Amino acid sequence: MNLPRDEAYFRLKDEVETFLYDEAEALDERRYDDWLAMLADDLVYFMPMQRNVAQGPHAEAMEFTREQADIHWFEEDKWTLAKRVEQIQTGVHWAEVPISRVVHLVGNVRLVDAAPDAASAETVTVSCRFVVSQNRQQRENYLFVGRRTDTLRRAGNGWQVCRRKVILDQNVLLAKNLTVFF
Amino acid sequence: MNLPRDEAYFRLKDEVETFLYDEAEALDERRYDDWLAMLADDLVYFMPMQRNVAQGPHAEAMEFTREQADIHWFEEDKWTLAKRVEQIQTGVHWAEVPISRVVHLVGNVRLVDAAPDAASAETVTVSCRFVVSQNRQQRENYLFVGRRTDTLRRAGNGWQVCRRKVILDQNVLLAKNLTVFF
Amino acid sequence: MNLPRDEAYFRLKDEVETFLYDEAEALDERRYDDWLAMLADDLVYFMPMQRNVAQGPHAEAMEFTREQADIHWFEEDKWTLAKRVEQIQTGVHWAEVPISRVVHLVGNVRLVDAAPDAASAETVTVSCRFVVSQNRQQRENYLFVGRRTDTLRRAGNGWQVCRRKVILDQNVLLAKNLTVFF
């Protein structure tokens, strides 16, 4: 979809970028409750696994684990994400004691779709790239680089994420765990 | 060059960013033919090597291998890039069997020049930084961080890359090969 | 603070982004004197260390070393930064002989504050994320990923950094030294 480049488009693009950066800030500053407030109640948060397969007509279907059918890195809803936050906040979630130092850099922000249009958008689909750095304890250090497609929905004066698909682009996971939010 | 910050500038900047992000998307989604369509027929695609040399008046000349004279990582045209795509598509280019999982993040996008001007630009020079992540097979993982200067030329409703200079900022290459497009 | 999204805001955001990208370009091209000119005379350049501490009410105070009280990675002013540049330029600062190949990627640029307002801003607070890659000699390679909060002040037609706080998000420093500017 190609949105016309009018003032509404630029305003919307800025809104969306700012939302994504604010979200990154909330996570990096460990303001988890602020972050949860940015997620819609019906959120789908999905991160498939990827297999090494041959090129060919069905390659993509075989490459990714299938949503609502297979085992993934994540197929979550807001309830489980809230549980994950709650777990960290217990102070005895050992994998996050002490809490990781995390940096979210979001780039290549592209408005893929706005419905019904940019001026009066109720939902926006936005694609991006991310670099997420996790550093913990003395020398634990992991870098996650990948792609994300988010669907945002207008909520009051702001936005909420109602769907997030994360492509991590790893096969054997290179990190020891996935305590980080993407 | 300092372009005046008028509406034409903002429109052009958005166009250029969108073009670069679309290009990254095409590559990351392995839509190689879409990608080739984004390259001008007279493309120069150049990635010099870098040497460790002493500071001084001729340092930069000695630091970089010289275009059209020396051996580089890449000094290509559209024909060879198309050959590289064709090679991957044979399915027996072993270095890309299975095909790498690649993420292109492009940042610091700066309009360096627009000719004749932003409003009626036919060519644009744009500088950026990139993080390119390559992951393959089980645990092969390479990160390429560098700088790029592109010259884009208007082509129909869109743009094409007619010159790309990539500075990888490595000496001994830290990856086992260069099957990735930058 | 939430700046109204008017034309002045977009113009200011572009100015600030361009300034940060120009600064990155000056550093990556080793135009150190150009870079120093982008720093205010009363610059505070601060990079605390971070400790692993338990969650709790005083956690943040314990996590970061305290400005103007403790030992940090950096607590500098323009004079020391100029000295660092001068040192590199001697040609016998062995840790930078040959000079590192450095790439600064700046992302998530957010205007946090503009005073008195966007249209007539004299100072701007801007937050960002960075990926800084340092490559040197044959195979020395370090990646710094972190957060930065800058205060810029209008200076003539442009801007100058008058305060920079860098959060590197490491505990034991993973690089052998800190010869890179952030």
Added chain:
Amino acid sequence: MADDRLARLVDTDRGVIDRTIFTAQDLFEQEQETLFTRAWLLIGHEGMVPEPGDYVASRMGTEPVILTRDRDGKLHAFLNSCRHRGMKVCLFDQGNTRVFTCPYHAWSYGTDGKLVGVPMREKLYPDMDLDRWGLIEVAQLAVYKGTVWATWDADAPPFLDFLGGAKLHLDLALDARDGREGGSEALLGIHKWVVPCNWKLPAENFCGDTYHNPSHASVDMIGIGPSAASGQKGRRDGELDGAQHLWVSFPGGHGIHSAMVASNDYTALYADDPEISDYFRHCHEERVRRKGEDARLRPFVGTIFPNASFHGGQPRALCMWHPVDAGHTEVWRFFLVDADAPERVKAMLRKFYMRYSGPAGMTEQDDMENWNYATAGARGPIASRHPFNYQQSIGRHTPDGGGRLATQITEENARNFYRHWRLFLEGRPWDELIAQAPRQAAE
């Protein structure tokens, strides 16, 4: 065989084990030579290769293998390495093929491992005996209720003999929830990730370390089980409340933790969804109908020596702790459901499994943290002078069939695990490896 060194390192009679066995790279290599080349290893599930020509990548010890179903439907497992110069002959995680053609010089092998193509063979290899240069195949392969196991050792006893009394407990994980034999299927998608720990720590943990409950304080406090949305705390539903827990260790080195519930009365579970709750009640009733009093035995966890573990119910999974080096383990995990369970049940279980286990598993993350830093804490000259304490409930067990039964929390299963680890590293003959009472433990 450095018997004396091994005896000094592993003293299960006194319940002390040297930290070195978790850190020394030379012992790791001895493990690869003497243990992983002999023991039966879990390599996959039949459902991963349903059709002739199907293959899936697996591992045995540190080495890559391919599990294939040949054109006649027979399963094979081969080292993924060409006989010519060792190149990988299979470049993918899974697929279907007629032949594995080596990318380097194009020797090709059938799905039964036979060398079927050698370019210019008549001219360049006139005397070649093709039968001697097929893919390197495991010595024995066994399918047990869908799970696939293999060993490089032709002298190894049949899989079920190796499994011994642990079969009863493994069955509880593999059999259908309504008591029918078998009937489980593997969900697609194998979690694979690398934990910076020695592989023996998770293997030991799963063989019956019930004592590590405090590790999971965070999930227990907040509740993440199938009834958690309804307010239930704990990391799973309490189907074992009030049960007599059982820890059994077996010849061969296996150890399990199961439980005998007080009665066949049903405890309501899966409160978040009445349909699902009804389904499990139905399964329960069927199971009781089929198995009578035997239905009271319920699975929890277990380790089939050396590096395969299972989770029996909540979640229900099979684990491979693939050794990488003394300090790293590549964990593989796949999950089971009953093949004929309603989609709604499968969906609920699938999501519960993902939030419980694996790298994103809220429960397992805390295990991994402990394995990681327990391995780190085993390093160093001073640490090495202070062996680990394996004295928990020492001597508090009774003979039980071929094994030993404990009815209180115990490290007897761990002691049994390391006793057998030592026997393997000493290169003992198979009769000693699966003998009733391992010899060095004169009790």
Added chain:
Amino acid sequence: MADDRLARLVDTDRGVIDRTIFTAQDLFEQEQETLFTRAWLLIGHEGMVPEPGDYVASRMGTEPVILTRDRDGKLHAFLNSCRHRGMKVCLFDQGNTRVFTCPYHAWSYGTDGKLVGVPMREKLYPDMDLDRWGLIEVAQLAVYKGTVWATWDADAPPFLDFLGGAKLHLDLALDARDGREGGSEALLGIHKWVVPCNWKLPAENFCGDTYHNPSHASVDMIGIGPSAASGQKGRRDGELDGAQHLWVSFPGGHGIHSAMVASNDYTALYADDPEISDYFRHCHEERVRRKGEDARLRPFVGTIFPNASFHGGQPRALCMWHPVDAGHTEVWRFFLVDADAPERVKAMLRKFYMRYSGPAGMTEQDDMENWNYATAGARGPIASRHPFNYQQSIGRHTPDGGGRLATQITEENARNFYRHWRLFLEGRPWDELIAQAPRQAAE
């Protein structure tokens, strides 16, 4: 003990030392076993744990330790590793606690190291002797003018005996600038970073390698000292101009570089700030008043064998060169000021320290570059055939108390360092390790 190999590697009589001692991983491990388990090691500063229950993370050799102040105010140092399975019992760099509870199975230990909590102990460990399973504690701990030192060796001599004649010089770093004993405090914030070098190169450098001045040409050219803004060149202010420099090496392996200034006349320093300049003049006058002619002895640098160094004034710091492996060192550094110095003085010093030392230190960066590539240059078969040259000023020293004094730039301190390194690696008894004249050097 491979005495012959060691004798071949370290020949301090002829002043040649094999490059292998900086690169061979087996020698590194021998160092861990024979040296870091016996010598007194610097582990922190009292000021890091002022209150009962305070703790701070430290290291001894490659192993993590916790320095704690128990409920009675007594200092302890423990291996940060549970006696059960080795898990870290303390997860933080610093804090205050009543008890260290292990995350894995919740054994808990008091701040005095005693095992105070074992879940279900009565049932599972009826015979356990709690006293035998406390945290692994150092054999001896000593506090000296705020600095904290420890050894794993119960037979080691008391710290001050080990320190010997080096005490006089260490005092010059630790005592107040006005000549009072003690009075220094550690600024908060410990620089910790990893340098790709063998740990002995920085230890040797700090024991008195004055010859490496050319390393610092860049800072000397531009001026970064406390008077640099006023135009002074050099990396520090010239308080030692015209002094007689002294290099002293001691039994135990320590080496220092101090200087005797020509007179007690004051040289104006710290020109950038008159208030600060006045303060230091005042300190000087007080010091002269208190110490008389002894005030002429001024500190520069030194290494307390094996891996603790100090910087005596500009900057004023304590260094730990923690070994990681043969090619990597984790450097820890904390800085000292007089506790009662004015804030303005502390602020100036703090900033000077940060621009001089540590990973961002303009001076130390060039040292690190040399240590890094000197280590790299010690690798390889051809390099290994050409020992390093330690012949500088060989024989040019005189006995001085228990040690040797040189009055010209010398590598005698380095020779002494490696002589003792060899004695430790040979496993010599303590009387030989701190004897007046190390035996193998028959002079």
Added chain:
Amino acid sequence: MADDRLARLVDTDRGVIDRTIFTAQDLFEQEQETLFTRAWLLIGHEGMVPEPGDYVASRMGTEPVILTRDRDGKLHAFLNSCRHRGMKVCLFDQGNTRVFTCPYHAWSYGTDGKLVGVPMREKLYPDMDLDRWGLIEVAQLAVYKGTVWATWDADAPPFLDFLGGAKLHLDLALDARDGREGGSEALLGIHKWVVPCNWKLPAENFCGDTYHNPSHASVDMIGIGPSAASGQKGRRDGELDGAQHLWVSFPGGHGIHSAMVASNDYTALYADDPEISDYFRHCHEERVRRKGEDARLRPFVGTIFPNASFHGGQPRALCMWHPVDAGHTEVWRFFLVDADAPERVKAMLRKFYMRYSGPAGMTEQDDMENWNYATAGARGPIASRHPFNYQQSIGRHTPDGGGRLATQITEENARNFYRHWRLFLEGRPWDELIAQAPRQAAE
């Protein structure tokens, strides 16, 4: 010398070689000690250091060396390591200097390696013999048609004796395309990159592994050669169509693959550019004129034992397979053109070279993939029980001068390579290393 182990590992008579020689780190270190310190190694090209004072960084085995041209124009090669503490004395990849001054303590060395500056020498080193402390220089250095070779072994035979009969074939790469001796120059810019493979796999590949053609199916299908834009398939132009290929192995361990074309008739090549096509026709005619029937011998590839290879024409390059560790190789590659070729020709060749070879080389990428995973496939206890097959065309060769000639695709060159590898690792005297018929192969 573990002769028995080596004999077990390398059995070239039966054509089986143990996978361990590609993976064991102890054998890698034995290679460094016994092979790379003795054999002649390629270290660069004269054109990289044209002027007095010029220098360029190079490597021998794992160690960094500097190739310099001294003030008198003489070439030298030195270990890049100070005699004092081993610091790098040259920090750059190339440049021009009068003196190499060490950054650490400023000892300085002339471009001829002499120690010419020692700060404060009279006082601190009164007895120093400067001649004994110069840079560590290679024992012998040879320039051959621009290429520069060196050895650490004073007893090694002269380079051309070492090269032996391989000279004829190396000449075909180094000589001008029109048949004049020499005349080639190195393009500036050395590809340097790290491949995760054992160094012997590429060395073996280049010594005449013609059988690996299937590796290059992708480039052969699409066409990337100098006539590809005109529709020609294949990875290069077919100048050897119909030729009799020749594989020759030599004492010393070298192996080459050349070809004898049927006649001196010209095959039109380089169809994409008529001017270039004409140029090469002209070169061909001149070559025939000069060399007559000898012009029919055309180069392909070869390896000069142990780790230098050449590509004779399309492309035309010299390779160094620098060992890093058992599993990694740092590849260096520079390319040749005739110095007096027209710019248009040089430009075309340059671009062809870059798309064919190096990390971005469409052909070489697929080689590297095979070397990478062949090395990986050589690891592991089961893999190690199954040696690689080197039986191709075994016995199918005839004596040829000092070497052996095969006229069909063969692994004889590889067998010869490993035969000599074994002799070097056994520490044999030079007469055996370059003897006509290596002894252990009793045929």
